[in-house]
Amino acid sequence: MVRPLPIRSAARVMTLAFVVACLAASCLVTFAESSALDALRESDPALSYPVAQYAIDPAQKQLWLSALDSPEVDMQRMAAETIARSQEVNGSNLVEAVPSLERILEAKASHPAARFAAARALVVLNSRDSSGKLLEASKSYGSDLRLLIEPTLAEWDYEPARSVWLGRLSEQASRRRELILAVRGLGVVREQKALNPLLEIINDSRRHPDVRFEAATAVGQISATGLETQADKLARSPGTPTSLNRLCAIQMLLTHETAAAAQLLSAWATDDEPLIAATAMRRLNALDSALMLSLAEMALRHPDARIRSEGIESCITHPTTDKTGALGRLLADPDPALREKTREGLLRLSSVAELKPVVNDVVKGHLQSDDWKGQEQAAILAGGIDLEEVANRLVELLESPRVEVKSASAWALRKVAVKETIPAILQIAKNQTELRKAGTGTVVDEQVAHLLETLGVLKATEAIPLLKEYIPKHYPMGVQSRSAAIWALGVMPREEADAELEDALMDRILDFADRPPEMPEVKQMSAISLARMKSTSQAERLRGLAVNVPLSVELGVALRWAVKELTGEELPPPTPVPVPAEDWFLVPLQ
Template identity: 35%
Template sequence: MNHSHRLTLHRTIHEVTTCSEMSDSAFAAALPQGRKKRWIVPFGSVISRTIFILRRRSWRSLLICLTTLLICHNAIAFDERIDDIMYQDPEFPQATARVEFSDELKPLWLQALARPDAELQRMAADTIALAHRSGMLDLDDTADQLLAVLQQKDLEPSVRRAIVNALITLDARHAAKPFADVAATGSQEIVKLVEPALARWNYEPMRTVWRQRLADPEVERARLQLAIECLGTVKDAESLPALLQIVNNANAQLPLRLAAARASAAIDGNGLIATANELATVETGQPMTSLLSATLLTESDSSEGISILKKLATSDSVAVSGLALRVLFEIDPKLIYDESSSAIHSTDANIRRLGCQALVHRADIDSVALLGPLLNDLDPSLRRDVADWLLALSKQADLRESVIQTAVDVVARDEWRALEQGLIVVAMLDYEPAAPRLLELLSHRRPEVLVTAAWGLRKMAVADALPAMLRQAEQQTTTVVDGSNEPRYTFAIDSQLSHLFQAFGEMGFKESDPLLRKFIPKTLLYNGRSRPAAVWALGKLHEGTVDERLAASLAQRLADVLSMEPEVESVRQMSAIAIGRMGAESQLQVLRDFVREAPGNAGQACAWSLERMTGEKRDFALEFTRTSSNWFLVPKKSPVATETE
């Protein structure tokens, strides 16, 4: 490879980053999407720290990290509604990063694309696509050079795939004609990329090609299905008779018939009633034809279509009934009111969800009663949604008491899933008579329940419960000190203590002061979330009253940044806040020393305390610029000139 252009070749964009290299935010982003959970322990940082400590041979630190890894292994993903008041009082804005891309990147990638090296061409095309998805602007003009390479003879298949992908990513619609040529001669892998793009771009000449495939008895199944899907995308009315012929062909494979039914529905939503009715009236025991009938009606809102869908909604096949119920619900939720009470008992979670949504829409006392048992649903997202729906229904004055009674009944039982969600409902509605039951549940066998009970007691803020909460906290602390707790409860106990401590601080329970002070020193025993909560609570308890000994201890925690095991950020943040709340002017210099860390949380906490105590305002940017440089090809930095030069 010619290096005269002063390029630096880095690892390929396909290289897999190891866990120890990943940032905590990157690790979190890699988790499955959907409803977010609160993963408290930063796995990536723990592993990276362990590797660092092995090199430094600090065995005490290694023991801490191994203990934390054990906690990670047994960590529970608590519900996102279980919040922490200590991070909201005060609440600091989060710094945001603005990504910048060097102006020299694009020319380098285009140089690589112009080289005869197939691997360089592939990597350059993939990088252009990735950079565009990452927010890099002004890449549209790379499409012409990408097209020029695409039209070269004897192009490597991997290069062709990468260039096609890049052009699709850039939405280069002027590539439609070359794409059509590629589709005519390319591999099935390339065709699966190219033809859906041509359909999205509504490239008219391809319609003839796709129609011809419908009539070709020798066409490959994959290409036939692709043609069906593309004709549905472009809503090609001329192909509707051929598509319906496939739908009615009992000898055709089900995936093809379903694809044809979906395409037909997209083309003419209300014009398929006759065909759908014929399929729906086939003798019972034929769920395939019923599924085809329901699929044909997915875009229909006619009275005839609704009548057929209502019949299909009672099918024994969950695929058929689920689809019919979904379509009916989208037309009008009232259409499935009658089926909702049976739908919530279905073995299919999606059907149960539809039944619940219909009950929520109906919004009456009977609906609330029917929703209650769903707080114990096996599907985590559904039972959480049911709790949210009950809370929403409680805003109606005529339903509030019914919702409270439903939640109280659930909390009285011992089904841990229902207990977790019922506790959330009771706490969010601030139903204080449930406090004795919450105190009982602080010792429940399930981590989800014992943590949620502690959080619920903080939310309800029942002063009479504080002595019992303190006894529980002291007992849990003792189990941690003497090692009598089971390892699988370590994380749960830490989280429960955190919520109890926050409750003590929020309600000003001074009797907890001696216990809270035990959590100030950095120790192997107390870690995670309980220590910052204890420090935050001490700040609340001593607000406006200076305790110099306490202030000195907190200042020591704030300043602990250079030891073998530096203090964790959350403890430093809460220490700075507590100093400010007390008004400990003897520690002003420590605050000034570390305010420079802003907009980090500890730095912002120092700025908050300084302004509170002295009126000093510190300006710091909440947006910073980060140069994106993790690419396979980046500009080589110019050498620094020396005096001899």
């Protein structure tokens, strides 16, 4: 019969699981959504746009200040919250509110909600002169305030807070949450007096796992030398749970840069527990990624994504031909973040003369494979390194069943820009266009847009009739494709003016119908292309629109650029539309 864990033991196991989960998340490599497949029309020509400002009426600020002095709790709370928000969104810097906020913070009669809002506003306003009052309030008015205030006092390195945190380390009755606050604060300010008490916490198996882990992290921040022996002893300790001991040992060496620390980390990097191995590898890479070289091949093949990520890091930082080839396998990694990290690394390595052939072979190998993940990344990489010899394979991949490969291949064809691909690209674009017009089949708007831009880059004048089909306002043709087609028309060489084309583009700019409205991107590209076509006959109409008609900032900038290109006249920049302030608390009557 399996006996249930005692309540205290069960709680500790759950807490350890939480520590492990948090550390695991910190080990993962995160990336923003890839912007590799850029659209040329977004950067050619390079336009700059005035930034909109949040509109806050000075009279409105006065209302907020008055509301702080109101006896109504909700008025105080909402005014404090609004002052904090206004600082966050546009840096209003309402320092004149500080005295009233401090009054609410200190008054015994203040409602907890108003006091918390006032404290947060002082924090957001970076009112360091209020540090003493914030500390006293945190000691007197509950843990919610301490959770808000103490991390800020640590960031500001407010000296008197250190004694509060040191005292809490020795208090047996300290709540776990507030003990962790103290530990973190002492770690941030690197308080040397905390070192021995924190070491006692780390080595006390009766303590909660998360408290021990936080203490180990703080110790690693405070001390950069001399903890190797203690960390090794802790890692070897048979105390339960042993995995926590090893995690704490690694954290203790967070800022150690000694050979002894590197030796310990290298041993832990081969741990059977993936989280421990990944954490040790991450520290090794931060210390000196050359220390990871002997482990890199193993790491690249490991089933755990965190460990593979550390192997990638080492291979990119200290590349060799063999390791670059091994790294190339991860272009088809199951983890999308690691695929992107690998691709970016190989792009960097391609600039090294002796590694360029290896990178080229990696690209060609993946393009010929049947794995869509590798095909996608290899196509993007081929475009990044301008590998013209794979152009025919990229054309073949335009018919891939995977959307990702379709778009990546089309984008790469624009980057390599091989004239011999024009007939095939034009035929595929025509096929996609017919499917759109017939309303049958699946058409990828992004892919077609890249293909149409490619035809423009290659100056494929035979594509002009096709490009013109995308001018009329027909939404199934896709806004990306229509914008790309109009941009491509603007860069095409021409021997004589095409008045009908120019009128059609002007009609797009002038289309302000409500149902359905013309898309802003189409209007913008139309203005740019008219300028590139040297359509001087449309210059006055473009100028009139720019000067006299309320337009979006984007279209206003495009029109001004077009007028300057056609006439040389530089119009004043458009005024950005202020962001409405209708949702602010307390708006003055107009």
